[in-house]
Amino acid sequence: MQRPADFEFVYRHAPLGICMLALDGSILSANQAFCDLFGYPEAELLERPITDLTHPDDLPLTLAWLRKTPAEHPGVRSFEKRYLHKSGRVVWGAVNVQLLTDPAAGQPCFVTHVQDITERRRVEDALREKEAIFRIAFENAPVGMSVILPSGRYLSVNPKLCEMFGYSEAELLAGALQDITHPDDVERSNQWIRKVISGDTSEPEIEKRFIHKNGETVWGLVRARWLQNPDGSPRISLAHVLDITRRVLREQELVRKTEEMERFTYMISHDLKSPLVTIRTFLGYLEQDLELGKGDRATQDMGFIRDATAKMGRLLGDLLEVSRVGRVMNPPVELSFAEVVQEGLKAVAGALAQRRVAVQVTGPPVRLRGDRQRLEELWQNLIENAVKYLGDQGAPSLELGVEPVAGELVFSVRDNGMGIDPRHQPRIFGLFEQLDPASEGTGLGLALVKRIVELYGGRIWVESAGAGQGACFRFTLPAALAEPAPAPRPGAAGAPPG
Numbered sequence: 065m066q067r068p069a070d071f072e073f074v075y076r077h078a079p080l081g082i083c084m085l086a087l088d089g090s091i092l093s094a095n096q097a098f099c100d101l102f103g104y105p106e107a108e109l110l111e112r113p114i115t116d117l118t119h120p121d122d123l124p125l126t127l128a129w130l131r132k133t134p135a136e137h138p139g140v141r142s143f144e145k146r147y148l149h150k151s152g153r154v155v156w157g158a159v160n161v162q163l164l165t166d167p168a169a170g171q172p173c174f175v176t177h178v179q180d181i182t183e184r185r186r187v188e189d190a191l192r193e194k195e196a197i198f199r200i201a202f203e204n205a206p207v208g209m210s211v212i213l214p215s216g217r218y219l220s221v222n223p224k225l226c227e228m229f230g231y232s233e234a235e236l237l238a239g240a241l242q243d244i245t246h247p248d249d250v251e252r253s254n255q256w257i258r259k260v261i262s263g264d265t266s267e268p269e270i271e272k273r274f275i276h277k278n279g280e281t282v283w284g285l286v287r288a289r290w291l292q293n294p295d296g297s298p299r300i301s302l303a304h305v306l307d308i309t310r311r312v313l314r315e316q317e318l319v320r321k322t323e324e325m326e327r328f329t330y331m332i333s334h335d336l337k338s339p340l341v342t343i344r345t346f347l348g349y350l351e352q353d354l355e356l357g358k359g360d361r362a363t364q365d366m367g368f369i370r371d372a373t374a375k376m377g378r379l380l381g382d383l384l385e386v387s388r389v390g391r392v393m394n395p396p397v398e399l400s401f402a403e404v405v406q407e408g409l410k411a412v413a414g415a416l417a418q419r420r421v422a423v424q425v426t427g428p429p430v431r432l433r434g435d436r437q438r439l440e441e442l443w444q445n446l447i448e449n450a451v452k453y454l455g456d457q458g459a460p461s462l463e464l465g466v467e468p469v470a471g472e473l474v475f476s477v478r479d480n481g482m483g484i485d486p487r488h489q490p491r492i493f494g495l496f497e498q499l500d501p502a503s504e505g506t507g508l509g510l511a512l513v514k515r516i517v518e519l520y521g522g523r524i525w526v527e528s529a530g531a532g533q534g535a536c537f538r539f540t541l542p543a544a545l546a547e548p549a550p551a552p553r554p555g556a557a558g559a560p561p562g
Contacts, residue, residue: 076095080178080179081097081180082097082177082178083095083109083178084174085174087172088113088130089113089126091109091113101147101155101178102147102149102155114176115127115130117148118146119147119148121146122146126145134163137174139162141160144158144159144181145159154182156181156184157180159177159178161176162174202220203222205222205304207224207306208221208229208284208305208307209224209302209303209305210222210225210304211300211302212241212288212303213300214297214300214301216242217240218236218241220237221233221236221237228274228282229274229282230278231277235277242254245272245274246274246275252270253270253272260288261298268287269287272284272286281309282307283308284305284308284309285306286305287303288301288302288303289302343369346368346369347369350362350365350369396433397434397436398546399431399433400430400431401432402425404439405425407443407444408440408443408446409443409447411444411447412444412448412451415448416451419454421451421460422459424464426463426464426465426467427466428467428468430545430547431545431547432541432546433545434520434541441512442517443464447462448509449510450477453482455482457481460480460481462478463476463477464477465478473545474539475539475540475541478536479534481534481535482535483528483529483532484526484528484535485528486530493510517539521543524540526538
């Protein structure tokens with residue numbers, strides 16, 4: 065029985081590769097498109113098993129299919145598999161197979177349609193490879209990366225971004241970009257995003273603040289690129305964030321130090337100029353008085369000159385001490401809190417006795433290790449400062465203590481003196497700061513104290529309810545502790561500012 069002429073014409077000239085297979089998989093016939101697809105003339109394919117054209121990795125699939133009975137091949141089956149061209153290259157085919165009866169042979173056979181999808185699979189494989197490369201780069205990037213929707217919600221975030229802000233991936237994906245943006249930067253950030261979405265490239269990046277999960281501020285340098293839909297609307301954004309917190313803090317510290325240096329230069333010029341003017345003025349008077357033979361006036365002139373040079377000497381000495389902190393170090397020694405406090409009290413014993421100050425030392429035994437001179441200067445300056453500002457207190461008292469608070473030791477020097485207006489508390493540790501210009505000293509004592517505290521990795525702050533309410537200076541010295549801080553006692557107060 066011959067195939068119908070119209071069927072034969074369509075079969076032979078169809079642009080789709082078609083072949084007929086016997087139930088054992090041998091090729092009964094193949095059209096020209098099928099032959100062209102694999103580089104063989106039909107004569108070389110006839111009676112040849114289809115497995116000869118099958119890629120070795122796909123042979124199990126083909127053999128399993130051939131082992132089935134005709135009853136197990138209902139309808140059309142579709143799948144994708146690899147073949148081998150005569151030249152040896154791989155050909156990907158989208159295959160449709162159906163069990164039919166060959167009109168020519170009058171027996172069951174498989175009619176197989178094969179469409180060449182090699183190029184499509186190549187593109188898909190290339191895309192998968194690029195996606196894999198992107199995923200590796202995304203997951204292992206040393207900067208925070210995210211994919212953001214126009215709504216501001218995160219579509220994807222990488223581990224570095226999670227680490228940077230302290231949130232898990234699930235927590236970030238459940239929120240939005242603005243949820244972790246510092247409140248003061250939200251509007252500026254929104255304006256920048258609108259510019260980037262509109263295609264404005266005049267500001268390709270922005271420095272902005274984020275809020276870490278622990279509440280700390282994180283500075284980030286943000287770059288973003290928006291992909292658009294065909295209609296021009298924003299689709300998604302790929303953004304990366306570089307943590308520049310350390311750089312910003314260094315810049316801020318540099319600005320602070322520069323301003324401090326400018327102020328220092330101005331103040332030292334002013335404070336040194338004052339005794340120099342006094343010296344120059346009274347040298348002139350001294351010259352006149354000696355010429356006129358006024359000995360009593362000359363003695364008075366020399367007294368003013370002597371006082372001015374002493375003031376200048378004190379100022380230069382204090383400046384030298386401030387400059388030496390952290391630069392000139394003595395070998396570290398171990399001593400107790402009680403020892404260092406007693407040395408500080410000895411240095412100010414005269415002033416304490418003169419004012420009849422009641423002194424109390426409290427707290428557990430604590431061992432310190434560091435530069436003995438600096439540690440003694442620390443307490444001496446705080447005690448001197450407390451005595452200086454006792455005011456007209458009738459029963460002056462001073463309490464020096466140490467207590468464990470929130471996992472660290474907090475030292476304190478408390479007085480019942482003049483107190484400090486809250487408005488002035490932030491600036492009392494600055495160079496040449498004197499809340500009472502008429503008081504003795506150079507205004508460098510608390511600046512020296514602050515530098516010593518910071519030398520040992522600590523913080524210092526003052527607490528005072530206001531004028532006449534006394535003051536309490538609290539500080540930490542974590543790097544000077546010779547042993548871990550003991551557990552805090554119940555109800556301990558005075559926690560360090562965060």
